[in-house]
Amino acid sequence: MGEPGTPPVVGVIGGSGVYDIEGLKNAQWRKVDSPFGDPSDELLTGEIDGQKVVFLPRHGRGHRIPPSRLNFRANIDALKRAGVTEILSLSAVGSLKEDLPPGTFVLVDQFIDRTFAREKSFFDTGLVAHVSVAEPTCGRLAGVVEAAARAESISVSRGGAYLVMEGPQFSTRAESELYRSWNCDVIGMTNMPEAKLAREAELCYLTIGMVTDYDCWHEEHDAVSVEQVIKVLMDNADKARALVRRVVPQLAGRAEACDHGCHRALENAVITRPEARDGAMVERLQAVAGRVL
Ligand SMILES: CSC[C@H]1O[C@H](OP(=O)(O)O)[C@H](O)[C@@H]1O
Numbered sequence: 572m573g574e575p576g577t578p579p580v581v582g583v584i585g586g587s588g589v590y591d592i593e594g595l596k597n598a599q600w601r602k603v604d605s606p607f608g609d610p611s612d613e614l615l616t617g618e619i620d621g622q623k624v625v626f627l628p629r630h631g632r633g634h635r636i637p638p639s640r641l642n643f644r645a646n647i648d649a650l651k652r653a654g655v656t657e658i659l660s661l662s663a664v665g666s667l668k669e670d671l672p673p674g675t676f677v678l679v680d681q682f683i684d685r686t687f688a689r690e691k692s693f694f695d696t697g698l699v700a701h702v703s704v705a706e707p708t709c710g711r712l713a714g715v716v717e718a719a720a721r722a723e724s725i726s727v728s729r730g731g732a733y734l735v736m737e738g739p740q741f742s743t744r745a746e747s748e749l750y751r752s753w754n755c756d757v758i759g760m761t762n763m764p765e766a767k768l769a770r771e772a773e774l775c776y777l778t779i780g781m782v783t784d785y786d787c788w789h790e791e792h793d794a795v796s797v798e799q800v801i802k803v804l805m806d807n808a809d810k811a812r813a814l815v816r817r818v819v820p821q822l823a824g825r826a827e828a829c830d831h832g833c834h835r836a837l838e839n840a841v842i843t844r845p846e847a848r849d850g851a852m853v854e855r856l857q858a859v860a861g862r863v864l
């Protein structure tokens with residue numbers, strides 16, 4: 572995937588409040604099987620300006636699945652099986668900075684992963700690999716999305732560190748202050764290990780963090796609640812849809828593999844010698860890593 576000649580296909584993972592993409596041509600929900608188990612839902616495929624788009628509601632339609640129960644591996648594997656080469660992650664996030672008010676779209680470029688109850692890798696005993704996540708999101712996608720956001724008059728902030736907490740409860744005030752002291756910009760519960768797994772699957776990945784609240788640290792704002800998050804997200808949803816509509820045709824023009832290296836992330840990453848590899852594992856990882864196995 573991502574090789575020169577492989578058509579770019581944009582995948583969109585919709586987070587809280589984003590369970591559908593309206594207005595796709597030839598829209599169709601279809602089940603994609605994965606050896607890693609069940610994805611969150613069927614995938615919605617369709618077209619924008621003749622370009623294929625694949626959508627997955629992260630928590631399933633109706634928001635059935637909490638962050639710690641998301642099958643991130645099945646989700647990423649299924650998107651890759653559906654031909655996706657680049658992923659836009661639309662996510663609700665809390666703000667840890669005064670100058671990132673609700674309504675701001677933050678193009679995340681770093682993460683601090685504080686999750687502890689999730690499967691974090693496609694690789695395991697019998698097939699070991701270590702990819703770099705020094706730059707965990709795709710700067711090429713960020714450039715395109717930033718320009719599109721400005722054209723849509725969306726308040727956008729390029730770069731930002733996303734603290735990923737396990738949840739499902741929101742943070743205590745002390746935790747919120749701790750993350751602020753670490754200079755984190757936004758907080759959420761879902762984009763790790765999603766971003767790490769996208770890297771292992773050699774997919775470009777960008778988090779578009781849509782700020783819904785000031786978490787609980789801000790003295791002039793109430794502590795975060797689901798009601799508040801959803802209300803702001805509904806206000807943002809039209810902006811997000813317009814952004815996706817504008818970005819997809821632009822991303823479709825790529826003729827070469829990503830020049831930031833996302834599509835070659837596994838080169839030199841697999842360390843297990845061919846004769847020591849577990850055959851069943853190799854089989855299971857065909858969609859994710861078949862290019863290098
Ligand atoms: C409904 S507020 C908390 C919930 O929203 C975010 O999810 P997503 O990233 O899928 O939009 C946050 O991470 C929590 O899972």
Ligand SMILES: Nc1ncnc2[nH]cnc12
Pocket residue numbers: 663664665666741742758759760783784785786787795800
């Ligand atoms: N304050 C917050 N903490 C964690 N996840 C969130 N998602 C939206 N707002 C959040």
